[in-house]
Amino acid sequence: MEAAKKLQLYFLGLQREDQPTKAEMLRKEIATMEEELKTKAEMMKNQERLIQGWRKDLSDQLDQHATELERV
Secondary structure (H helix, E strand, O other): OHHHHHHHHHHHHHHHHHOOOHHHHHHHHHHHHHHHHHHHHHHHHHHHHHHHHHHHHHHHHHHHHHHHHHHO
């Protein structure tokens, strides 16, 4: 019976060693969030470039229509 208790305590100790500490878990979570933030910032830059391109296209079209109206 005593040997079984010692074995159980030994294995419980091993389990605790395998589990990451709270600080390690927070570091991992922070790293994940930072990576996600970088990805989203990159996506926002791409979207902003698209929007600026659309604005330029619309401005060009507006100028073209204004020119055509002046001719008429």
